[in-house]
Amino acid sequence: MAVEVLWWLFAILIVGTALGVVVSRSVIHAAIFLLVALAGIAGMYVFLTVEFLALVQLLIYGGAVAVLVLLALMLTRQATGGERISLNGPQAPFAAIAAIGLAAILVASAVVTTWPRLVDDPDAVPLGRISEVLFEDFGATFILVSILLLVAVVGAIILARQEDAE
Amino acid sequence: MVPVENYLALSGILFAIGVYGVLARRNAILVLMSIELMLNAVALNFVAFAVFMDPEQITGAVVAVFVITVAAAEVGLALAIVIRYFRMRATSNIDEAAALKW
Numbered sequence: 525m526a527v528e529v530l531w532w533l534f535a536i537l538i539v540g541t542a543l544g545v546v547v548s549r550s551v552i553h554a555a556i557f558l559l560v561a562l563a564g565i566a567g568m569y570v571f572l573t574v575e576f577l578a579l580v581q582l583l584i585y586g587g588a589v590a591v592l593v594l595l596a597l598m599l600t601r602q603a604t605g606g607e608r609i610s611l612n613g614p615q616a617p618f619a620a621i622a623a624i625g626l627a628a629i630l631v632a633s634a635v636v637t638t639w640p641r642l643v644d645d646p647d648a649v650p651l652g653r654i655s656e657v658l659f660e661d662f663g664a665t666f667i668l669v670s671i672l673l674l675v676a677v678v679g680a681i682i683l684a685r686q687e688d689a690e
Numbered sequence: 691m692v693p694v695e696n697y698l699a700l701s702g703i704l705f706a707i708g709v710y711g712v713l714a715r716r717n718a719i720l721v722l723m724s725i726e727l728m729l730n731a732v733a734l735n736f737v738a739f740a741v742f743m744d745p746e747q748i749t750g751a752v753v754a755v756f757v758i759t760v761a762a763a764e765v766g767l768a769l770a771i772v773i774r775y776f777r778m779r780a781t782s783n784i785d786e787a788a789a790l791k792w
Binding site: 527528531535538539542543545546551554555558561562565568569571572573574576577580581584585588589592593596597599600611612613615616618619620622623624626627630631634635639640643646647649653654657658661662665669672673676677679680681683684 | 691692694695696697698699700701702703704705706707708709710711713714715716717719720722723724726727730733734737738741742743745747748749751752754755756758759760761762763764765766767769770771772773774776782785
């Protein structure tokens with residue numbers, strides 16, 4: 525029972541901070557909301573008994589991506605002369621209609637559907653099982669993703685480099 | 691244990707919030723942050739399905755690892771492009787980034 529209450533607290537926290545990301549009027553506040561929302565999703569992975577993913581989520585999103593986003597926000601700061609310009613475009617009301625419609629469809633289909641082969645009370649997922657699947661069944665994919673990451677990092681450095689020759 | 695429907699509904703709401711951010715925001719970095727929200731919603735969906743319906747082979751959890759990796763690569767590249775563009779045009783507003791040719 526206590527787990528359920530805690531789950532709902534986390535769910536409300538995630539949805540609230542995610543809303544903060546998209547409606548906040550300050551880019552820095554939006555970035556901090558994003559950090560809290562992603563940490564809340566790490567909590568969701570703990571509820572799903574996949575602690576390994578929770579740690580990965582906290583390390584990569586809470587650490588690397590949050591710092592990267594904050595740094596980029598500070599590097600692309602525009603001088604607005606102190607006045608607060610709206611961060612949302614004039615299309616925002618239509619975007620809200622589309623998003624609410626999408627949310628209604630997704631939630632309704634998730635609740636209405638009777639899901640097949642449902643395990644009511646799943647056991648904790650052992651870390652060894654994840655590594656077996658990751659390195660044996662998905663070994664080739666793992667190597668491909670590693671190469672992708674390497675290429676992306678090199679590409680990012682080349683793109684962001686200051687070129688004096690131009 | 692919380693039923694799987696709750697996770698699916700939460701991930702659907704998160705995805706819709708991300709869609710709203712992508713459609714409504716004007717700053718490229720804020721659009722990117724909304725995309726991160728959408729990617730996280732998808733990963734949560736995968737993990738929920740893996741834990742509840744595929745406990746032997748938990749493929750969804752492994753897919754979530756790949757989603758997180760690709761999202762990290764994507765965010766690095768996209769921020770590099772945004773910084774590059776900001777240096778050229780002194781703006782990160784995607785409405786102004788409409789020129790097809792320099």
